[in-house]
Amino acid sequence: MRHALLIGCSQYDDPEIGSLNFASEDAEIFSNLLKTYCGFENEDIEILSSPSEKSPSATRSNIIKKLSIPPNQKNLDLLIIYFSGHGIHSATDGKDYLLPQDAVYRSVEYTAISFDYLLHEVKKWSARCTILVIDACRNVFRNGKAIDTYQSSFNPSEIKLPGVAAFFSCAPSERSYELPNLKSGVFTHAFSEALGDTGKCKTIRELDQYLLHRVPSIGNEYGHPKQTPYTRVDPLSIADTVIVSDQRKLSIAASMKIGKEIRISGKRSESYDEILSDSVLAIDFGTSNSLAIYWNKSGELKYVIGSEGRKNHPSIISFYPNLDYVVGQDLTNEPGNNGKCIAVKNFKRLLTSNDTVNVHGYEISPTVLASLLIASIHKNFEEATGQTGGTVIASVPANFGIAATNKLANAFHMAGVPLTRMIGEPCVAALNIVQLKDFFPSIKKNDGYYAKNILIIDVGGGTTDVSLVEVSYLYPEGDYHFEVQAAYGDNYLGGMDYDEAILSLIERIGRAELANAGASQVQLKRNALMLEAERAKIALGRRSVAHVLLANIETTSGIDNIELEISQAQFLEISEDLNQRLKNCVNKAFSHFPNSPPDFILLAGQGCKILPIIKTIEKLAGNIPLIKDYQENAVITGLAIQAKILSGIGTNVLLLDAIYSGLCVACASTQSIPSESKSSQDLEATISTDVNENTETITLINTFAFIPIYASIRVRITGPLDTPIPLDIYEMSGNNSQQKIGHFLIPPRVVSNLLEIRCDIDANGVTLLKVEEIPDSSNYTEVRLLAKYIVNRYWTQASQSALNAGYKYLSI
Incomplete structure (x- = not known):
């Protein structure tokens, strides 16, 4: 259940309070936004507007009446209060006020709506989430002079707003402006963009981030002084509340x-x-x-x-x-x-x-x-x-x-x-080892530490992963430790590719049979062929020949069914290229065993039941035992074990995951440079302010590094001191190939030419980047933060905490 009270006050009775041009229009604009994007119906919205022919006036008595909660509006999911008009901070009592149509400038304390009263009434609604949108502090004139010759605009940073998310149109000491060209206030226009197809914002946090950069940008475009929106959210847990409708969200x-x-x-x-x-x-x-x-x-x-x-x-x-x-x-x-x-x-x-x-x-x-x-x-x-x-x-x-x-x-x-954690499929599949009672058969009744290496081969419907995991068992504690050593794979190799191979074979053989039956022009339906290909793939895992039926084919002798035979030998032959790609993944993992092979190979995924795949694996494995107990359920049952731990009903398993992609930074040179700073740490690279000169890369985080992990590099910047620094981030895969994933400009340095680029990755894989200007050989000793970004979007509590701390998402 949702409710909105929208107040737009352009016209004031007191001549000492200057009228506004578009405040009442802004209330109508906001009403349309709520109905279009947020799932509000007409009956969910009340509007007070001055002047207006179709809505009640925005007078003090009308506002108080509407703020008083009606009996049928308790326990709302979402309550929105919107005000567009003048706001004042009283020099008499130090309180903040919103000015209704009938406010008296010289008696604001008795004729306006105080924020204290507004919040007092809002609490009575008991809404699960309350949002205040205050487009106030606009340019006000009294006898041709700004109103702050007598009283100042209100200060949102000093207003206590427990249990409320509040959006203010400008920061303390700033003004909120109107745009005649757009027939709207700057702030409300930016709000329209944010919820519309320009910003596509869904949550309170996303709105805040969009408004923070867009409002000053609009003001700058139209030549207005600086206007910076200000947001207060208490508690921070409501920042990720989705305010748009379900259909809009999807x-x-x-x-x-x-x-x-x-x-x-x-x-x-x-x-x-x-x-x-x-x-x-x-x-x-x-x-x-x-x-x-x-x-x-x-x-x-x-x-x-x-x-x-x-x-x-x-x-x-x-x-x-x-x-x-x-x-x-x-x-x-x-x-x-x-x-x-x-x-x-x-x-x-x-x-x-x-x-x-x-x-x-x-x-x-x-x-x-x-x-x-x-x-x-x-x-x-x-x-x-x-x-x-x-x-x-x-x-x-x-x-x-x-x-x-x-x-x-x-x-x-x-x-x-609400996603808490994402784990690599073959790595979580390894957790099934805890269910195998005889996995460590040589354990005696003595204290000890036992370790074995497992190779997990996970062939799913569309992807293939091969992961190396070391499994340790502590006796007598009964604890299992899983350490991910490496992971390789092919994102374009899976069961569906073997389906396509059989489908092509069926088409080729079928065309020849159709030609013999005088039906060479018949169009074979792909959906029907794919069903036959999937059946044949499964059947060939159990017997030497599979039968394929091309049903209801119109031939020269009438409607007929044509039956084809596909043999295991044919299936193996047409799969050779796919099998070679699987071999490449497995051989990369085997390269981690230069002296001894893994102790076991665990098979995961439906694809490991496909004939050419299991034959390829058996040949590569040789005498290495294969664990086939889980197959298609390996990943989900491994996740269940991890879920059991997170649920607090299982504590004897520890998975030490690794990152599967390293991170590199573009630079002009990677030669080590003696540091001139007070720190003994040498510089590792130079980065130019000219992006065209940054043609090399330096590793920040290595592939397959255990997480959590912290790493940093120190670099020297070449180029003008007052020029922004381009920073390109590259992702490095297990085969050392690199792909650019992000680019951003770091603000110019102040004094120093030295930067430290830091990377923190927590146990859930949330990756944070921070760039700081650090002291050089001069007397400059201040460490100055220049930028901080979140690389991945796991939407965990750690990500939310980082956003609350001022981190921004890296655009990838």
Whole structure:
């Protein structure tokens, strides 16, 4: 339930208070914003405006009456109070006031609305989230002179606002301006951009960040003095409150309006399954299928069941022409479809690119598609347990780069699912070792430390990851330690590629058979062929020959069915190129064992059941034992073990993860330079203020470094002192290839030519960059902060704390 009170006061009765041009129009603009983007209906909004023919006047008595809570408006989800008009700080009593239409300038304390009174009344509404938007402190004239010849504008930094998020149009000692060209105030115009398609803001935090840079920019464009918006949020936990509607939230990234999910009623339990109060939901978002799991109050591991009563949630979304959609089912083959439904599959792989999917003429990003699937799975969880919100952990391909991982994290955020941590798929799969009782068979009843190396090969529907993990066991404590040593992979190798290989083979053999039957012109339907290819792939894992049926083919002798045979030998032959790519990944991991092979190889992912893949792995493994106990459930059950630890019901497992991509900084030279500063640390590179001279890179964080980790480099800057410094950030993969992921300009130095670039990565992988100007050989001794950025968007508590501390997201 939502409610808004919007007050716009352009006209004042007292001639000593100058009139405004667009305050009343701004209230109407704000009303339209709430209805368009925030899910408000006409009945949710009350407007007081002066002058106005259709709304009550913005008088003191009307404002007081509207602030008094009606009986049917208690316990709101969201309350918004908007005021556009004059604001004054009284020199008489030191309080701050908003001026209604009938305020008397010489008796402000008795005729205006004090902030103390406003907050007192707001508290009575008991809204879960209250937002104040104050577009005040505008230019005011009294007998041709500014009003602050007698009284000053109010100071938002001194106003106490517990339980409220408040947006003020300008900082203390500044003014708020109007724009005749735009027929609006600067601040309200920026607010319109922020919620609209320019800013696409969804949360209080995003609004703050957009307004902070946009309001001064608009004022500068129109030649006004500096106007810097000011935001107060108390407590900070409400900063990530989503204020836009659900449909707006899901459609922002796609720049179009997604329809509603059509929920298919299925074989779900009619009663709630009680869960632990601190239970963590684990989600394995897969290319072909996705899984979700949690621990119930009885300590049992429970899968979240989909609409068809199965634990596997097919990663498929079918869209109707109006963009309403069904998750988990391919409706394209339904009777009478005739192209009405479009099914989107395998979109997880698209997260590694900038590609979109065309659906009924609209381009939808893979992030939006992933968010729809994740939101649906989370809804299934809520229906099964009766619990909303909660903590979520998720898996991510270890070979995903920062940009792809950010897109997946954004998908969880867009879905409104509170993501706590993301863990590499093969690394979390290793946790299944704790369930193998005979993994350390040589342990005697003596204190000891035992360690073994495991190679995890995870071939999913669309990606392949190979990870090296050292597993240690402490006896008699019974503690397991998992240390990730390295990870390699191929983001374009998975079960779907073997499907495509068989499909091509079926087409080639089928064409020859059709030609013999006099039906060479027949168009083979791809969807039907893909179904046959998937069946053949599975069948060839169990027997030497698979039969493929081309049904209802029109030949010279009539309608006929043509049956084809695909042999294991043919499957192995057409898969040679794919198998070689798998070998490359495994051999890179084997390079970490120059003297001895790994002790075990653990297989994960559905792909490890595919004939050419298992044959390739067995040949590479030789005498190394293969663990095949988990396969397609390895990742989700590993996540369940981690969820158990986070839920507080399991403490004997410690996963020491690593970062799979290193970070480099572009520089002009990487030669070590003796430091002239008081510090004994040598400089490691030079960076030029001319970006064209920065043609080399220097490593800031190495690939496969254990996290948490802290690292720093010191560099000398060449170029004019008053020139911004270009900083290019590169991501370095396991094969040492580099890709530029970010660029930003550091503010000019003050005195020193020396910088320190610091990087902190916490245990959840949240990566923070900080750049500081440090003392050089002169008498300058101050350490000056120049920039601080968050590299990845995991949306964890650590990310939120960093944002609260002034960090900004690096644009990737």
